[in-house]
Amino acid sequence: MQRLSRLLALISALTVTYAQTTSPVFGQCGGEGWTGPTICAAGSGCVFSNPFYSQCLPGAATSTVSSATGSGSSTSSTVSTPTAAPSGFVKTSGTHFTLNGKIFTPVGANSYWVGLNNYDAADMNTAFSNIAATGATVVRTWGFDEVTSNPGVAYYQIWDGPVPTINTGSNGLENFDNVVAAAKAHGLRLIVTLTNNWSDYGGMDVYVNQLLGNGSPHDWFYTNSTVIAAYKNYVKTFVTRYLNEPGIFAWELANEPRCTGSTSATSGQCTNPTITAWAEELSAFIKSIDSNHLVAIGDEGFFNEPGNPIFVYQGTEGIDFNANLAISTLDFGTFHMYPDSWGETGNETDFGVGWITDHATSMKAANKPVIVEEFGVLSDMVDVYTAWYDTILSTGLTGDLIWQAGSDLTNGETANDGYAIYPGTAVYTLDTQHAAALKARDGSA
Ligand SMILES: *[C@@H]1O[C@H](CO)[C@@H](O)[C@H](O)[C@H]1NC(C)=O
Ligand SMILES: *[C@@H]1O[C@H](CO)[C@@H](O)[C@H](O)[C@H]1NC(C)=O
Ligand SMILES: *[C@@H]1O[C@H](CO)[C@@H](O)[C@H](O)[C@H]1NC(C)=O
Secondary structure, X not given: OHHHHHHHXXXXXXXXXXXXHEEOXXXXXXXXXXXXXXXXXXXXXXXXXXXXXXXXXXXXXXXXXXXXXXXXXXXXXXXXXXXXXXXXXXXXXXXXXXXXXXXXXXXXXXOOXXXXXXXXXXXXXXXXXXXXXXXXOEEEEEOOOEEOOOOOOOOOEEEEOOEEEEOOOOOOHHHHHHHHHHHHHOOOEEEEEOOEOOOOOOOHHHHXXXXXXXXXXXXXXXXXXXXXXXXXXXXXXXXXXXXXXXXXEEEEOOEOOOOOOOOOOOOOOOOHHHHHHHHHHHHHHHHHHOOOOEEEOOOOXXXXXXXXXXXXXXXXXXXXXXXXXXXXXXXXXXXXXXXXXXXXOOOHHHHHHHHHHHHHHHHHHHOOOEEEEEEOOOOOHHHHHHHHHHHHHHHOOOEEEEOOEOOEEOOEEOOOOOOOEOOOOHHHHHHHHHHHHHHHHHOOO
């Protein structure tokens, strides 16, 4: 009895030792600073993703490669390239995107949460697998989470008073490495948004409050040189990490920048030119450090037509879509579409058809790509989206990303704000047909 339990303890210790020497499917198996296992579980191979990250992918045809970026010494591990992995950088040509001389059609979804909330690599892979099954090519996600105390889950920058520290650890940028690797494993490229107008996941108001004092005007984010320097520092660290990463489609300056934020604090001095000037400075800054990737704002696409009866055309929020589209360091235009939040309830189809058509007109005038990168309605989704998709196809609008992808993960369904769409639903089927139709329109793969 005594000896048997000692034997069992020994077996159990050996099992633990064995588990520590192989990385599970979808686990990390290499990268700068990585001290964990470099051998992948049976049935998977170690695939180089970027200098900071290699990942065990299932079914990867294996070949032995000497990796200098493993755990210090030159490590022999099985490495391969999955056939679906993106390679090359997407460029623009007129109103299209191109890849290796062919039109590249951006179509897909938003998954802001995939690099937040401590989803593990297996959940990330499920999420991207669901999105890829619709024929998607691009996913938009959050590359920020500003905190003032350690939340115990993934975050990207922590503030101690006015001093920010970027989290490069396993629940920081290394976690984002997992996001990029999982997207690539499903042939998807990412639009990465680097801060938020809204207070979700921190955003602009954390910079302003920490650096300039609590309750400072939201719009000082765009004008105060101390704030701009801090934001540039974050952007530079993030962007530099992925300079040579084909899994990144584009950087975005902010989600939905406006003169006002989640608090009512404003200087009263923010106008459309304020954010246009900021977008010009920040996009030029990114271009100066990263010539591989595209840059956009991430705004809602408001027009500046004072007197127009419709709110989003009135130019009152700090965004002038056409002025911003003319900025040479911005590669494409973005807009969002939420008739239920914009006073157009009951008029969703017609409003959207007009909104898409008007942005397609700007697209052609500027001869730059434009995408509707967030859109949603709260009811009658299939009918409304069908009409909107028909308009996207017929106007030549460059592409679209629905808000927002839903998945059923280890801890249940992902966040649903009323707009989420889940696999197996009628909207998923519609999205699949739409992605195919858009690619057929463009003659892209
Ligand atoms: C952005 O600005 C608006 C005010 O225009 C504010 O109501 C909102 O909470 C802010 N954040 C988001 C995400 O909209
Ligand atoms: C930024 O804010 C700080 C603190 O209030 C202030 O000292 C500084 O003058 C501001 N800079 C600009 C350019 O507004
Ligand atoms: C619906 O939206 C269209 C396009 O913006 C607009 O022309 C029309 O007046 C709207 N109808 C109503 C009833 O608000």
